[in-house]
Each structure stands twice: as structure tokens, then as C-alpha cells.
Amino acid sequence: MKIRILILFTLFTSLVIAQEGKKVQFLGGARSVLSASDFLTDEKDTVTVGKTTGGYALIDLGIKINPNPRTEILGMFRINNSFGGFWGSDVTFGVRQLHVKGIAGKGIRYQLGNIDYKLSPYTCYNSNPDLILPSFGTTSIKEQIINYESFYKSNTWRQQGAAVDFILDFSKYQDEVKFKGFLFRLNPSNQGALFERLYGGGSIVLKHHKNFQIGANLANVFDVRGTALNNDVYRNQVATLIYQYSHESEKLNTELSGESGFSNTFSTEQINSNLKDYFIHFKWNTTLKKTGWMFEVSYMDNGAEFRSAGAQSKRIDYNQQNSYYQRYTNNQILRPISYYDLYNDPSLYAMEFSTKLMDFNPAINNVLPYGIATFNRRGAYFSVNYSDKKERISTQLKYYRLGEIRGQGTLALRKFDYFIGAINFNPSAVFHWKKSQTVSLALGYQHTNRDSQFAQEAIGLESYTFNVGVSCEILDKLYFIGNTFMFKSTGNETLPIRDSKGTIINFQASTISGNEYCLSGGLKFEFSKDVYLSIFYEHNKNSFMALNPYQFNQFQVVYFMKF
């Protein structure tokens, strides 16, 4: 039946195309992945099947209709076929995207349906605190698939609801005022204990001349009273002030900007568990125009009880199980989520944000586990960027020196050091080669420390993440791509255990010691910018489970297309 509907719909739209010209457009993507894996452990494992093969082909077919120049209707379907399933078996159909958007009146833009939305880093913002390094080579192919599958586009969250925005232009005074408003549905009521939960808010930003703007944001998660069989409704209210002042001269650009605000989180029947706090975050940066250097100094103070569901939700909740080699060894122990899974398993990623604090892995990111809006952090960070005008080299360096504001289980406070650096080197530009060659290197370092005379309170945890990637064009459009990815963490940490309201009820002390590395290499043929075929092999080794280290060997063929 579904196939029939799809064929009829395609025929219908083809007719419309013939009749209406550019009013209907097709867009979407196609992808096919074929993989063969070999899983090995040091311990004799007679239960886990080591070798697996798998793959799928999928197509996302979108039809964009413009019934008039001010309206756009988009519907996108997905057909997914797992390899090995033909003639209807293992074929799934789904709707990937539906929206209507347009312009009403003199300039009120509106959108209904699926909306990719962000507001500001402390209100509604999809940060990525787990893949802390930029991706190159094979890792960039994997991250591209994850981002596409999870609808991650420049820090937006996929929401369902309605959004509007418009600008009032006061050209006479060189001013303009931007308005934004949104209302999304986070979850429906189940007519029982679960409330209808909505997310609404907006922003007003006044822009004066070209160099000054000030505005206010409001983001509010709220349960709708009367949609469930109790009165304990949840609220998370976040209000912020944003500001930016810039000055431009012949030699340099200077900018002072920031965001400050407060949050109030509570359940109406449990007033004692009310969380109320504020944050302040401002930055000053200067760009030396002629040399390509940029310097930035920032200060942040995020209160211990500051909560913002739209900004503190993680993409990955570590309180879930892998879908790939979930258990191993003869005792069938659970395999924890590793960096390999973060790069390879889109099913681990959340598509919508959560009002609960998600679990995090301190080895991967203990400093800002919930992104820049992480609560209970105070300190400064510094950035230095350099970009060569001839595109021979570019660097981005950032160092955070942060600390806790309030202790956890003790009055002693954690202190954090966090460094991220990335260098992109382009030999083609240096040696004037026609073919593209790039070498990229990135390093992440985190250190957590809590001094105490009591052994149970003392914490010391160090993590290194390292990624080197190459992309060398060996024939026209044919690239050799390769990566060395390494991750190492040692030390101890005491993680909080929270109840359903987020209150800490206990602590779990853990010792962390292990490393993971992944070597990969292969070929990539680019048919065009958004269409490529890649074949690569990778070797991954993980020793974070000290008694049960394991390794993968994997061969993958990936075809990717966007149109």
C-alpha cells in the first residue's frame, strides 16, 4: 500500500512539474553503507560472534512545492532497505521532514512543522561536548552521517511546532528590531501521569547602527495543566540578556559581547526542590586584519543551580547501551560506549532535547559536559586563531581555566584545565600543487583536580584526545584519506548519582585507566561536492575495560549523495 501511495504521489508531482515548471523541486539524499567487521578480545570468547557484515541503502526523497512565491511546502520521505532483505522484507518507509513556511503580510516569516531551531548558547543551543575535536578524513565522513541522521545543523535542535520572526526597520535612526517567537511540543500527554510538555519563548534584539546590539531571550519549558491526572507540573524558565558592541578600524576589529541571565526550575507540588540561579558570560576579541590573528578573552560564571533544558541537553546520554557488539566475553558483559561508537552509531544520538540531566563520561569531557552552558562552572578562557591569507595554514587554540562554584559532597572544589588546539596545513598552497593536499592535526587535553586531605574527596583525572588526518588527491577527484585517532584517560573521579528530579542522592567513585586508538585509511572519490564514494579500512583498539580489552577491524564502503 505504501509503495502504491509513493508511486502515485511521485507520478502526481511529476505531472505538476511538467505543468508548473519551477514550482516543484526534488531534493534529498541517498546513502549506502556496507561494512564487514571483525571483533577480537584477549580473553577466549566462545559466545560472541566476532565477524559480522551488514549494510543498508536508503533514499530521502523530498518534494518542495512553492504554490506561490511567498510559500514553501516541503515533505520528505525515507525508504530504507537493509542489505539481505529484498522484496519488501527489511524495508522501512517513514516521513523524515514536513514543514510549511513562508512570508505573511509585509515580512512576517513563519514556519510550521519540523523546524531546526536555536536561539542563544544559554537558552536553546545544541552543543557537541563529546566529539570535542574537529573531524578530518574518515572521521569527517562518519560525523557527516551522524549529523545528517540526527538533524544536527550548526547547533540547532530539531523541533516540532511553529516559529515566527520579523524585523521592524527604523532606517531613519539606523536601528532595527528583530523579533522571534516559537512554540514547540516536546512530548504529548498520555492521558495518564504524563503531561503535555511544551517549549515556548522568543527574543527581541535591537540593533543600533552596525556596531551595537542588545536583546533579550526567553525560553520556557512547561507542562500544560490539566493534561495529566496530577497537578505537579514542571517548569524550566530561562531569561537572558545578550549584548554585542563592535568597533572596526583599518587595522583591527574589536568586539565585546556576552550573555547573562537566570533560570528558575521547579515542580509546582515540590517547591522545596526549586532550583534558581544566574549566569554571566562575556568575551572580548580582537582581530588583526592584516596579519590574520584573532585573540579572545572570555569570562564565565554559571551558577550551580542554573538549568536550561534547551542548552544543557547532550547529544549522547551515556546511560544507554550500544547497539553494535553490545555484549562480549563469555560472561557477556556490556561493552561501554567508546569513541568508536560515538563516530559510528547514529542510533546513540538524541534527536530532541531532554529536561533531565543526562549522564556523561568524565573521561571524554569532564570540564564542560553539558556544553558552554554547563552549570557550576566559573573561570576564564582564552583563544588564539590564525588564518593565513593564502590558505597555507590555519590554527585554532583555546584554553579554559575553570573551577566549580559549589562543592559536590564536600566543600572542596574541583579545578579544571582544558586545552583544544587544531592546525590545518595545506601543502598544495605552499608548493603551488594543482591537486589538493591537506594535513590536519587536533589535540584535546583535560585535567580535573580536587585537593583534599581526605582520600575519598581527592580527585585527579587527565585525558588526552588526538586526531591526525590527511587527505591527498592522488588522481583527479580521487583522494587518499587517513586518520590516526588516539584517546587516553587516567585517574579517578567521583560522579554524582541523581534522582529523577536531578538532586544528588549519592556518589559513585570510579577509577579510570585506559586508551583507545583507531587507525584508518582508504580512498574517496568525489563525483561532486555533495556526492562521493569512499572505501576505507580501520583498526580500533580499546583497553578501558582493563580485564577485557578488545579490538575491531572494520572495512566500510560508503556512498553519500545530497541533491
Added chain:
Amino acid sequence: MERILQFLIFAIFLVGCRKDELKKMDGPLLADLNSKFSVITSLKASKDSVNFSTNESVYFNAEFSKVATWKLEIIGQTSGAVKEITGTGSKLTSNEASWDGSTTIFPVFRSEICKARLTIEGEDDTLITTVKVNQPKVNSGFVVADFEAGFNSGWSSFVQAGAKMDFQIKSDITSPQGSGYLNMAGTVDWDWLIGLINFKATAYGNKTFPLSSNPSNLFFNVLVWGEESLVNSLVLFQFQEDENGDGNFSANSEDMYSHQITINWVGWKLISIRYSDLVSMANGAPAAASGNGVFEPNKLMQINMLHLANPKSGYAKSKLDYIIFTQNNPLKP
């Protein structure tokens, strides 16, 4: 502009002067968590006896020297029913350890003396107290069948003439609620159907079951037994709606919704489903409803219960008890 900028910088630094929180902390004290465990207040019930039938409840108190993960088991000394409550904390109070007479492991509690046993993870201590249940919990809802009064003459049934057939109401201590339950067993090697019972609304003196019209607020509940080493039983419930109110069900023009239960567990298990989550099926596969396609529990005129098994799988056995509709929430027995 300069004034605005000055004001902004002033405001930033004003707000930045956060009062120190050096004397505050989140969570329990780590020093306490790492200290030696001891019981400060032993386990005690808030009352010696409780009447759950009048919505009374009982709670338990205990206090430890540090936060611990604990498990409270309340065990019926006659029935063997078990209620489990778990938590993490240094205290048990009415917030953490309140009991409304409900059951975790069947059978349900009776009028009996119950032993409450508190164990703490990683510690040897076991704290014990007792509480007497004067009257067990009474569940509100419409009881379709609890099999306490035998076979209702308004029901109809059909049982195949297979081997080792035992399709009848029994009464013994294995019953999860009361003493009666429906036993369903036998070998039928030519058909999936082993036996069925039709529960008709007329058996209760009505044309339709006395249920609300809101399918989202109505739950169908049944206790189902899974036999050890036999995983071939299926129980299919069919819900026939009399849409035109003529007192008859027409399969071609009126809705019949279904819920099929694959029994793959051992012992008694509560199955609950929201009426609006029932599905329309044809030959075991989802299909379009034959009637108006609207869930109308207030028009439900008959429930069919079919015990099924693959004819190739041999002997099949299951049991049923306490078929009940509840309002707003699933049954909490």
C-alpha cells in the same frame, strides 16, 4: 553610546560579584558515605495493623549513619505475596517507604501477617519488623472475571477435543487473586485454537459493558500465567463493539479490536493495555477496522478470549485470572 557601554560593563561586574558558595555543597557528605555503616534507628512500621480496603497505608521508618542503597521486602506470611520497595538514602520515611497494599510478586496480599525485611547493599545487616493486614487492597474498576464464583452462565465457551485437555476453572493456592483462576491446557495438533470463552455484556445485565466513552483513560488488565519450559501459548483478546446499538455484532460493519499476548515468561504477570492502544487485526496482522474506526469502549458488547498455540508445538498451557477494566491508570494490584 559610551554611556550604554559603561552601564553594560558596570552591570556585568555587578552581577559577576557572586556571593561565595564556599559553605554550600550539593549531595550527601562524601566523608559520611565513606564512613562505617551503622543503623541509627531500626526498622519500624508506622502502625501495627492496616486496613487497605479503606485506602489506609502504612509506611516504614529506619535511619542509617550514611547514604545506602536499600531494599524493603514485605512478604505475606500466608499468601507468599511480595511487595518490593527500593531506594537510596540514609532514611526511610513516608516519602520513600510507603505501602498501599499493592503487590510486586503475585499472588496478591490477603488478610494476613506480613514480614517486612530491610536489606542494605554491601552490608550484612538485615532489619525485620511485622505488620498485620486486616483487610487487603480493593481495586476499583469493572471486573469482567475473577473466577471466584465459577463459570458465569452468561458466558459461552468452546473447547477443542484435543489430548490432555484441561480447560476449566480451578481453585487452589496458586491463584494470584482470590482462590479461583481459569486453567487452559491441552494438545491440539490440527488447529491453533485450543479453547475460548466469550464474555458477554449481557452476563452482567447490560447490553454493553458499563465503561467510559474515553478510550485513552481506560485500561484493560489481566493476570496471565506462563508455564515453565512452555513458550508456545498465545492469548488473544477480541473486543467487539456494537456501533449501531442493535444488540448484535456484525464483523463486516462494526469494529473489533484485538490484543494478542505472547506468553514468554514463567509465573504470573500483569498485562495492562490502554483501550486506545488496541489494534484492529485480520488473521493475526494489523488491518483496517471494519466499522467507523473509532474506539468506543462504551459500546463494547463482548470480549472473546482465545487460547492459541502452534499446532506443531504440542502441549500448551497457561492460566488467567482477574480480568478487570480500570479507569485512568493500569491496575496496581
